[in-house]
Amino acid sequence: MKYNSPELIFLNGKKLNQKFYLQPTLKIARELLGKIIVRRLEDKILAGKIVETEAYIGEDDPACHAYGGITPRNKVMYLSGGHAYVYFTYGMHYCFNVVTEKEGFPAAVLIRAVEPIMGIELMKKFRNTNDINNLTNGPAKFCQAFQIDKRLNGASLLEDEIFIIEPTNTETFKIVRTPRIGIKQGLDKKWRFFILGNPFVSKTKPTPKP
Numbered sequence: 001m002k003y004n005s006p007e008l009i010f011l012n013g014k015k016l017n018q019k020f021y022l023q024p025t026l027k028i029a030r031e032l033l034g035k036i037i038v039r040r041l042e043d044k045i046l047a048g049k050i051v052e053t054e055a056y057i058g059e060d061d062p063a064c065h066a067y068g069g070i071t072p073r074n075k076v077m078y079l080s081g082g083h084a085y086v087y088f089t090y091g092m093h094y095c096f097n098v099v100t101e102k103e104g105f106p107a108a109v110l111i112r113a114v115e116p117i118m119g120i121e122l123m124k125k126f127r128n129t130n131d132i133n134n135l136t137n138g139p140a141k142f143c144q145a146f147q148i149d150k151r152l153n154g155a156s157l158l159e160d161e162i163f164i165i166e167p168t169n170t171e172t173f174k175i176v177r178t179p180r181i182g183i184k185q186g187l188d189k190k191w192r193f194f195i196l197g198n199p200f201v202s203k204t205k206p207t208p209k210p
Contacts, residue, residue, distance in 0.1 A: 021081030
């Protein structure tokens with residue numbers, strides 16, 4: 001299928017397969033930067049470039065939801081890599097994570113921010129704002145703009161409702177690595193990654209809670 005519209009050309013990109021998602025989590029967190037996440041809503045398509053991620057790895061990571069073992073809330077993290085882990089936080093927001101590594105090992109990459117590419121007017125409607133710079137520059141904003149909620153918890157990223165593809169164009173950028181944001185434990189781990197200079201990164205400097 002050929003596309004004439006420039007913003008649709010990326011859809012010719014190859015969907016990431018399960019082999020990608022079974023790699024070490026930190027490697028995935030870096031390599032997801034620049035990839036395109038696609039959300040299908042009936043006859044509409046939303047898409048954005050991933051520009052910021054955070055890794056959460058195993059039951060020994062005090063900032064990970066799996067810290068201390070499996071629970072009904074975090075059980076999706078124990079699935080094989082290539083599933084969506086969506087959780088509700090602060091009683092009002094959703095966050096979207098990519099489950100990584102082998103089945104039975106709880107690890108995931110939080111998508112913190114994306115750069116809008118396609119379906120921007122629809123994103124503005126869902127976010128109730130006309131400010132494009134404020135559409136998807138944070139994990140909760142991204143989920144609201146892309147209509148991500150608990151219905152996608154456990155969804156396969158190998159299917160067509162939500163998935164990630166390789167961009168068709170080659171882009172070079174510098175990746176910055178910092179401690180994760182908004183956590184009280186695990187502050188020693190530099191497991192946050194973002195594209196330097198991208199205006200949709202949620203924060204340019206980490207501001208962990210005390």
